[in-house]
Amino acid sequence: QVQLQESGPGLVKSSQTLSLSCTVSGASLSSGIYYWNWVRQHPGKGLEWLGSIYYSGTTSYNPSLTSRITVSLDTSKNQFSLNLSSVTAADTAVYYCAAQSLGEFFFDYWGRGTLVTVSS
């Protein structure tokens, strides 16, 4: 069973960079079986796909965030990370990491999510 766990600061100051990590167990990031994704949910709103990374390092980003987002891998720790720069209150959300099987269009496994609040 694949399990994912998000970690990182729960409070980030406006204009700074939000940094989160997702630790994966039950699967190797290097296996090539999954794409590794970040998704967020604003309070009381729908979810928003942020971006993804494949073991090769190939990334795909939501067009609305391309200038601010970076997703990276650390295969030695079996982790992948999200960096979102120049944050504002609009980036306050619950952030989820999720695994998506290669060639499929759904998310097989999710983390429980972590709330990040952007303060002024």
Added chain:
Amino acid sequence: QSALTQPASVSGSPGQSITISCTGTSSDVGGHDYVSWYQQHPGKAPRLIIFDVSNRPSGVSNRFSGSKSGNTASLTISGLQAEDEADYFCTSYSTNSPYVFGAGTKVTVL
């Protein structure tokens, strides 16, 4: 404003059937057979229950079923049980995004 429209809440009595709708556009729900549904209990990770419109992953109860007509996908829960009380959200592959989501529907078992 979510890309996919879901009712905020749906309720039913034990044993009844309920249906949750998920309405999008021809760029997402209507244009691709890649609608998936997730169940989320409070404080828990979302769980995949339907993929590719109507397929169930191994281990998911056959009380959950999915369908699609035009730009609207639906999730039906038959034989409603107390354990089904949770939030449910849909997602679809989109020509523009590549993934769009609904805001979620809270299912209450009366």
